[in-house]
Amino acid sequence: MGPLVVNEIITENANLFLAFLIGIGFGFVLEVNGFSSSRRLAGMFYGYDTTVLKVFFTGAIVAAVGLLFMSLFNWIDLSYIYINPTYLWxxxxxxxxxxxxxxxxxYCPGTSVCAASIGKLDAMAFLGGIVIGIFIFIEGFPMWEGFYNAKFLGSPLLSDIFGTSRGLITFLIILVALGMFWVGEWAEKHFARDDYKLNQK
Amino acid sequence: MKARLILAAIIIPLGMIIAAVPENTTKQFRLTANELLEEVKDGTQFLQPDEVADMLIQKDPTLQLIDVRDADQYEKFSLPNSINIPLVDILNPEWKEYINQDVKLNVFYSNGTKNANEAWMITRQLGFENNYVMLGGLNYWVETIMNPEKPASTSPDEEIAKYNFRKGAGAALGGAAVNTQPSTMKKSSKPPISKRKKKKKVQGGC
Amino acid sequence: MNPYLGGVLLGLVLILAFWVSGRGLGASGAVKSAVVAGVDLVAPGHAENTAYYKDYHESHPSPLKSWLVLEMLGVLVGGFLSGAIAGRLKFRVEKSPKITNKTRIIFAVIGGIFFGFGSQLGRGCTSGSALTGMAVLSLSGFLSMAAIFGTAFALAYFARKLWI
Structure with missing residues (x-):
């Protein structure tokens, strides 16, 4: 059945329209979880707020498990989804x-767009920086083209590397993620800050 | 704190289930009528008898000839190293490993083109790759490879080269013994085993 | 919202993207489309003579009519909606109390330049490569994730004045 666009259940234009709706969902989820706050995002690296870690990895494991179940029920054909190619270096x-x-x-690019949408000026500056960074990359492309294309490994999955099933790898990642959440919650207490309140507006 | 435990209580069992069940590797392949029509129109499934003969002579290990006529006809005459999968029997699971694989280059043939092409359409609709059809079938094969018609001496060089090749091929494959001239056997370029366009390409990444 | 519930919702959005379009979420690609479209507009001659733009146009006939651009427009709308509901719409600079607004903006621009460049070199940012890549278990997704978060952790000490 899925992916819908690959099986031509929906047209290319419908796909673009749905991209817009999916984007709304993405933006909403990011904002509602506070990804529009740079101090919260940075908080992950100092331990005073690990919300981002929790949301990010919960999202990844839910999607990984969900995709495998959907494949099991024949709702989606995993051989037709995009797998990021690996160029090691x-x-x-x-x-x-x-x-x-x-x-x-x-910020990162997605969260900066989200933060810019609610008026964060630093996010807009960050977006401007991204534009400059991408422009530099494009203009100087011949200089790093060799590095860019070096050590191409195809599009391997983690399960291919370890020679096991996707299900088992997913299960292990779930365990690792839950372990990180536990550390994160410990860190939030340990590195709590007076000038920063969790879940601040 | 509590939410983490709820999440763990739900996702760990799910993870265990997904780790325990075998992966779903069945392909839900479905070619739309339009896609099939496009391929039929392009005629990319056809191989010329000359190409098949060339591969036979060179003992190309990837070539697998498949006779889709019934067993009687196959007994009477068949091409070297061919196997017999009668068209009516093609969906028999017994043959699946032959017609659904990506190692060999399968070439269906029948007396004409029609039955072989039907076999190709069926396998194509099932999503199998690497199946081809010998254009013109055995009738055309006998006509061109076994008893090639000598072109007029004024014909273009390619015609004469083709004739020489066919004569040589016919001899090599057990046709009428003819004194072969120093054969200018042309190395025909390999038939395209290139993967056909697979549905729509998914793009992705940032 | 509880972060775990939020994460589940994020996962569902990601699954939806895969189910509909066979691809995950992304962000920096949309900015790249905008950059290319901008260069086309400002300096069409330059765009025609540079290999990178030519290649890009071959794979993306109309840069702005792409999946990622529309998805990012959606993010703007979705973020705005959520912010409006929660009453967070306000023009302001968020920073540590110890630094000035100017410092914060300068570092935001520098960070953006790094991120923009890195996202192109690494073929995807945190959403396109790390999050999406991890969901499909791709090696590159885990490499990106480890490199991004590892480096940020390693440099966190040196940048602490900016945040705490």
Missing amino acids: SSLGGGVIMGAGFILGG
Whole structure:
């Protein structure tokens, strides 16, 4: 049955319209969870607010389990969903640069759009920075093209790497995530701050 | 604090179930009528007898000829190394490993094109790849490969080269013994095993 | 909202995206589309002569009519709705009490430049690569996640003045 657009149950234009609706859902969920607050996002790295960690990983494990169940019931054909290709060096290098951007800027692209929508000026500045960063990347592309395409590994799944089933890997990730939540809740008490209240407006 | 326990109470059992059940690997393949029509119109499933003959002579290990006529006819005459899967029997699970695989290049043939093409349509609709049809079937095969017609000496070079190839191929494959000229057997380019466009491509990533 | 409940909702949105479009969520790709469209508008000659833009146009005939752009427009609307319901709509700069607004804005821009560049190099940001990639168990998703969060943790000490 799914993915709908691949099986031509819906047209390309309907797909774009649904993208808009999905975006509304995404934006709403981000905002309602406080992802529009850079101090909350940064709080994850100092332990005083680990909401982002909880939401992010709960989202990932729910989606991972959900997709496998949907495949089990034949509601979605997992061979037709997009799997991000792995280019080892650029994945890691890009991730390191993004990590630096995260701690300095306090947002990531999705959350900055969300925060800009409720009027956060620092988020708008961050978005401007993203535009500049992408522009630099495009203009200087020949310089890092080699690095960008180095060590291509195809689109392996974690389960391929460990030679086990997707279900088992998902189960292990669930356990790891729950362990992190436990640490996160401990950290929120341990690193609590006087000038910062959890779930602040 | 409590929410974490509720989440754990729900998601851990789900995770255990999904880890325990075997993965669903059945493909729900479905070609729309339009897609099938496009492929039929393109005729990408057809191979020329010359291409098939070339592969036979070169003993191409990927070639698998499949005779879709009934067993009687197959007994009387068949192409070398072919197997017999009568059209009426094609959905028999016994044959599935032959017609649904991605190692060999299956070529269906019958007397004409029609039955072989029907076999291809059925397998294609099931989503199987790597199945092809020999254009013209055995009739055309006998006509061109076994008894090639000598072109006029004024014909273009390709025609003559083709004739020489067919004569050589016919001889090699047990046709009328003819004294083969130093054969200018053309290396026909390999038939396209390229994957056909698979449905719509999903794009993704940032 | 309770973060775990929020996470479940986020997971459901992600599943919906997969079920409808066969792809996960993303963000930085939309900004890239906007950048390319902007360059087309301002300097069409330059866009025609640079390989990167040409390749991009080949795969994206009309940069702004793309899935990610519409999804991001949705995020603007969705975020605004949630903010309006909760009464959080206000133009302001959020920062640690120890730094000035100007410092905060400067670092936001610098962070944005890093993130924009890194998202292109890593083929996706936290949403497109890490979150979506983890949901489908792709190796690159876990690598991105580990690299992003690992680096941020490692640098957190040096940037502490900005936040605490």
